Amino acid sequence: MTRARAREFRTGTVALYAALVVFGALSLLPLLWMLSASFMAQGEATTFPPALLPRNPTLVHYRDLFGRLALGRYAMNSALVATVTTIGALAINASAGYAFAKLRFRGRDATFRAMAAGLAIPVQVAMLPLFLLIKSLGLVNNYGGVIIPGLSSIFGIFLVRQYALAIPDDLLDAARIDGASEFRVFRSIVLPTIQPVLATLALWTFLATWNDFMWPLIVLSDDAKYTLPVALAGLVGEHAQDVELMMAGAVITVLPVLILFLMLQRYYVEGVTEGSVK
Amino acid sequence: MTAPSARAPRTPWIAPGWWFVAPALTLIVVFFVGPVLAAIVLSFTDFDLYALADPRAAHWVGLRNYSRVLQEPLFWQALRNTLYFALVGGPLTVAASLGAALLVNARALRWKGTARAIFFAPFVTTLVAVAIVWRYLYHPRYGLLNWMLGHVGVQPIDWLGDPRWAMPAIILMATWKNFGYNMLIFIAGLQNIPRELHEAAALDGATPFQRFRHVTIPMLAPTMFFVVIVTMIGYLQLFTEPYVMTQGGPLRATTSLVLYMYEEGFRWWRLGVAAAIAFLLFLVIVLFTLLQRRISPRGAA
Structure with missing residues (x-):
């Protein structure tokens, strides 16, 4: 493999993985956010800027759903x-x-x-x-x-x-x-x-x-x-x-x-x- | 079971095959074929809430339901919305599917199985649940989407509250949910392309893009047309997304034909009118199916 070909191959691979990460993140993001927000305290998901992870993870909503x-x-x-x-x-x-x-x-x-x-x-x-x-x-x-x-x-x-x-x-x-x-x-x-x-x-x-x-x-x-x-x-x-x-x-x-x-x-x-x- | 005679094939009154298909056929006839035929009759009657209590209250009204529906502006709006969703959402979904399939199929890629599972995950999720998730992602003030777009200088969009944006928002969500399905079909299609074709093109000095343009696309084209039409036919039956995310609004911008039918039939109990809407939808689907038969290659369908 010539050096030019090798470089082309390497940039191609980088682009491939970059595309994969973007595509994969878009697929998973809604599901991950759903999971993360389910552990947030009430009102935490409606703040600006949006919270990505719960500050103090809580199971209170699950308890509420299964109980009340x-x-x-x-x-x-x-x-x-x-x-x-x-x-x-x-x-x-x-x-x-x-x-x-x-x-x-x-x-x-x-x-x-x-x-x-x-x-x-x-x-x-x-x-x-x-x-x-x-x-x-x-x-x-x-x-x-x-x-x-x-x-x-x-x-x-x-x-x-x-x-x-x-x-x-x-x-x-x-x-x-x-x-x-x-x-x-x-x-x-x-x-x-x-x-x-x-x-x-x-x-x-x-x-x-x-x-x-x-x-x-x-x-x-x-x-x-x-x-x-x-x-x-x-x-x-x-x-x-x-x-x-x-x-x-x-x-x-x-x-x-x-x-x-x-x-x-x-x-x-x-x-x-x-x-x-x- | 009767005593079998060993050599000669038995000739029972009813071929055993019929016994094997009888349960399935009975159910299909009673719960599908019958109702479809009954729907034709229903669409020519004024079956309504009173008839629900006593079927004798329903009368034959000929084509009145059809003429009334066709004069209803809401019907035409629902038809436009449905076609918008199918004609834009279908190709968009298929394009995303193709992109994902090319990624997963790339020879340099490891963890193919993981990538495929990640892309496919949205498809298996429960539509009602993820539609609710997307309602919040689309929130004009606190939603993740506007926040991300804000980083690249896009002003906040009232995704589900603005009649111009509500349908694009539903299309985007549906694309996310469904692209994984066709991706699997494309992966199978890509693997059926003989490797020699690519190698021959590479020997002739074709760049990866040229190989994509002149080898992959032509080889995949038959599958692609087929998949686009099938996706659009599925999309013509749009219901759950607007029901959960917008209730058909704002200003009826996301009321689909099936949602319209549901409201007429099961909210206002005008079953005759609703049946007419169902048949008009069927007519649209038949047109798409004929188109599919027309362009689908020998192997498919």
């Missing part, structure tokens, strides 16, 4: 809704995705194409009649009304199908010749084989349900039943001035999903790349 404002209950609601949706979605979408990939039945491809076309329809179009349906089933202000419409997802079926296409037919046929029922084949051969995509599907469903806002906002009317995002949006109406308190609430809402993502990153990323290729 019962945020723990909303966290439990969110956890319940997201967990039940995830378990149901796994069972329902895994079996459908597998069948669309590997089982032959009349009308399969036409059904699948119709479903793919359905992906283009925005969910908001269905929302108004869906609300009336939920209401006539007596599921307004009921977790069932939040959970049931989210159980089956076209995206989830796509994801599993894509993965299941790679299962060798011989493997399945061998089990069938040994006398295994289709259900048995699914349970003892297919499910273990597609485990990675199930992890992806579970993670996506859990995070999407935990983060969802519009549908729970519509279905849940009783304060005590709110999920975290709905409760938080309500809280900011009454406590808009209590910046530090609101930041603690935001931390409680965001932290579980961030931790989950950091632990299971690999599966999440696979979902994005698989889903985009289709």
